[in-house]
Amino acid sequence: MRACATWTDAVIESFGDLTPTVREFRIRPTGDAATVQRHEPGSHLQMQLLVDGKPELRSYSLVGEPDGQTWRIAVKRLDDGRGGSRAMWRLATGDRLQVSGPRNHFPLDFNAPAYLLVAGGIGITPLLGMAQALAGRCAQSGRSLRMLYGVRSEAELAYGQALRACLGERLQAAVDTRIDFTAEIAALPPGAQMYVCGPVPMLDAARHAWEASGRPAADLRYETFGNSGRFSPQAFRVLIPRHALDITVPAGCSLLDALEQAGVEAVSDCKRGECGLCTLDVLALDGEIDHRDVFLSEHERQQNTRLCACVSRVVGSVTLDSSYRPDA
Incomplete structure (x- = not known):
C-alpha cells in the first residue's frame, strides 16, 4: 500500500544529453493538468515505468526553477543499477507516461544565516x-x-x-x-x-x-540517490508469522515488492530508503542485514531491530512483523 498519490498523464516533450552519462528530460503534463504546478527547491516527481517488463515506481528530483510548462529531471544511466535509468533512457520524444508530484522530502529553509x-x-x-x-x-x-x-x-x-x-x-x-x-x-x-x-x-x-x-x-x-549496499543482491528468506508466510525474495526483487506480491500490505512512499514509512520490525535474524537506507541511524542499524523494506536486503533469513493489524 503506497502513500496516497495523484497521477497525471504526461508526455516526453524533449530530451538531451548533459554529459556522457546524464540525460535531461523535459516532461509536459497533458489534458486537464496541462499547467505545471509550481514546485519548491528539493521537490521530486514519482514516475510509473516499465522496468524489465514490470511496472515500477521511480522518483527523480526536479531540476532548476519551474517554467510553468514542463518539469525537468536528469537521469544518470547506470547499467548495473535497478533498471530505472535504463528504462528512462529508452524513452523518446512523444512517449507517454504517468507522473505524480511534485513532492518535497528535501525542503529548503530560507532563514539560515x-x-x-x-x-x-x-x-x-x-x-x-x-x-x-x-x-x-x-x-x-x-x-x-x-x-x-x-x-x-x-x-x-x-x-x-x-x-x-x-x-x-x-x-x-x-x-x-x-x-x-x-x-x-x-x-x-x-x-x-x-x-x-x-x-x-x-x-x-x-x-x-x-x-x-x-x-x-x-x-x-x-x-x-541510492545505495548499492555492502553485498551483491542475492535471494533471501523472509518469515512473517502474523500472516503465516514463508517467502523467498529473489535477487532482482525488493523486499517491499515481494511482500506486496505475497499480499502483505506495507506503507511506502519514497522507495529510496529516505522517508522511513516502510520500516518493519525485525523479530529474528539468521544472517546479516544489508541496510541500504539513510533513514535509520548508525546505532539503529547496528541494533538490527528494524529495516527499510524498500531498499534493504538480507544475507540469510529474517523474521519480520508487518505493520498490518486486524480490525478491533
Whole structure:
C-alpha cells in the first residue's frame, strides 16, 4: 500500500544529453493538468515505468526553477543499477507516461544565516534549484552561500554553466578529489545549514563530520540517490508469522515488492530508503542485514531491530512483523 498519490498523464516533450552519462528530460503534463504546478527547491516527481517488463515506481528530483510548462529531471544511466535509468533512457520524444508530484522530502529553509550546498555527481539535480533560489537572496542580505560539486571528471560536470552563472566564484568543483568535510564544516558560521545530495559514502562522510562538529543535527539536510549496499543482491528468506508466510525474495526483487506480491500490505512512499514509512520490525535474524537506507541511524542499524523494506536486503533469513493489524 503506497502513500496516497495523484497521477497525471504526461508526455516526453524533449530530451538531451548533459554529459556522457546524464540525460535531461523535459516532461509536459497533458489534458486537464496541462499547467505545471509550481514546485519548491528539493521537490521530486514519482514516475510509473516499465522496468524489465514490470511496472515500477521511480522518483527523480526536479531540476532548476519551474517554467510553468514542463518539469525537468536528469537521469544518470547506470547499467548495473535497478533498471530505472535504463528504462528512462529508452524513452523518446512523444512517449507517454504517468507522473505524480511534485513532492518535497528535501525542503529548503530560507532563514539560515549561511549555506553550504554539497553535490556528488547526479546529486546536483535538487541542489541546482536551491542554488538559484538562494543566490539572489544571499547576495542582497549579505549571507554566505557556497557550493561544492564533486565529480569524477570535468566531463561529468552537469549544469556547470548554469551554476557558474548564478554562483560565480561561490561554486567550487572537486574533480576526482575527496571533499574535506571536517574543514568545510569548521569554516561555517554558527547556525549555518549544509545541504548534501550524492552517493551514500559521501553522505556518510558528511554526517559523521557534522556529528563530530557538535552542530545541531537539524542544520544538516540531505538526500541520496541510492545505495548499492555492502553485498551483491542475492535471494533471501523472509518469515512473517502474523500472516503465516514463508517467502523467498529473489535477487532482482525488493523486499517491499515481494511482500506486496505475497499480499502483505506495507506503507511506502519514497522507495529510496529516505522517508522511513516502510520500516518493519525485525523479530529474528539468521544472517546479516544489508541496510541500504539513510533513514535509520548508525546505532539503529547496528541494533538490527528494524529495516527499510524498500531498499534493504538480507544475507540469510529474517523474521519480520508487518505493520498490518486486524480490525478491533
